[in-house]
Amino acid sequence: MARTAGSHSDITGPRVRAAALKLFAEGGYAAVSMRAIAAEVGVQAGALYNYTPDKQTLLFELMESHMRELLAAFEDDPALTPTARLARFTRFHIRFHSDRMSAVFIAYMELRNLTPENFEKVEALRRRYENRLEVILRDGVAAGEFDLGDTKIATLAIIAMLTGVNTWFRSGGRLSLEEVSAQYCDMVLRSVGRTGGVLEGGAR
Amino acid sequence: MARTAGSHSDITGPRVRAAALKLFAEGGYAAVSMRAIAAEVGVQAGALYNYTPDKQTLLFELMESHMRELLAAFEDDPALTPTARLARFTRFHIRFHSDRMSAVFIAYMELRNLTPENFEKVEALRRRYENRLEVILRDGVAAGEFDLGDTKIATLAIIAMLTGVNTWFRSGGRLSLEEVSAQYCDMVLRSVGRTGGVLEGGAR
């Protein structure tokens, strides 16, 4: 494809999304103007409309691509024991989310700023992710490794607990992500009726 | 105090706060206009300024009073065992939050729309509430009833898990609040190293 003078579509596009991601996370979708996004990129407001038909689509695409990447990144392994799979899920969730704080923040805070159609699409992806965990819990119950009540409640409880890490964790703080992750792993396994960590037996 | 004709200060004030609570929870602080709040109350926009100096103060007072009520409502009882106290905290937290979904939603979602001064005040109240739980966890560890790593992490993990109920629970659904509460209680006690519920011994 020929490039006209001053053309930067292949680099400006990602920069627009990156700026929107940063500013939406910091100030909230409704409070961030297209002019503010343009200023962050270093262009005028009108130029943004070469990359998105409107502000709503910009938000939706950020949320949708985040959820798709999340879904694609977690690889369950049915060959492992449910306990090991749950431990893997826990560590994966904390690690993946800690690497994408802005996207996670937006995905949880800006749901109500999506149009109904876009909301449904994002919610469907979220439910698919939740199902990945619920399958592990069900398998664990079936295998006699877990002892819990309703698997749907347990799923939501665990995900809320894990995602909460993002509200307070900052690397360089008192504890490393590895330490935090280890303790959450312990708490999650115990909460479903498994004592101790993945490798050590539970003493109590 | 004399009442001028058309004076409704004692009833309009609460209605303004109630309208703001409802609309901020539904649409988000930044997306809700003073005109929309006025329409919900049934007055013109200018009249709102008899009850609040500005929109920011309206938000702050909603959040602050919510946090103060939360702090005042939970009564710990050091005479009980840590296990019983933790069970009580869990049930209290779920019950209190389920009764005030709008206020809870605002308290978690609109922190970034507070001025730095107001943010600090609300955060201080939140930390005081978290400390109430952490004290229970510390006592439980000291008494040998709980077995956990860092009590601060456990505190934040438990609160995130419990507050998450609000994102999906709707009364009239598949499960009653009492059933949900019971399962969360179980999961919380197990997560800190206590098997089984408050009353029964843990068989596993």
Added chain:
DNA sequence: GTCTATATAGTGATAGAC
């Protein structure tokens, strides 16, 4: 205490020059 009217500034999005 509430109204109407308004000051002042900002919004998302578009048109057309280059």
Added chain:
DNA sequence: GTCTATCACTATATAGAC
């Protein structure tokens, strides 16, 4: 592809009549 300029609205907050 980006710019400048602009349209049509909406925003918060205030002033002054009643």
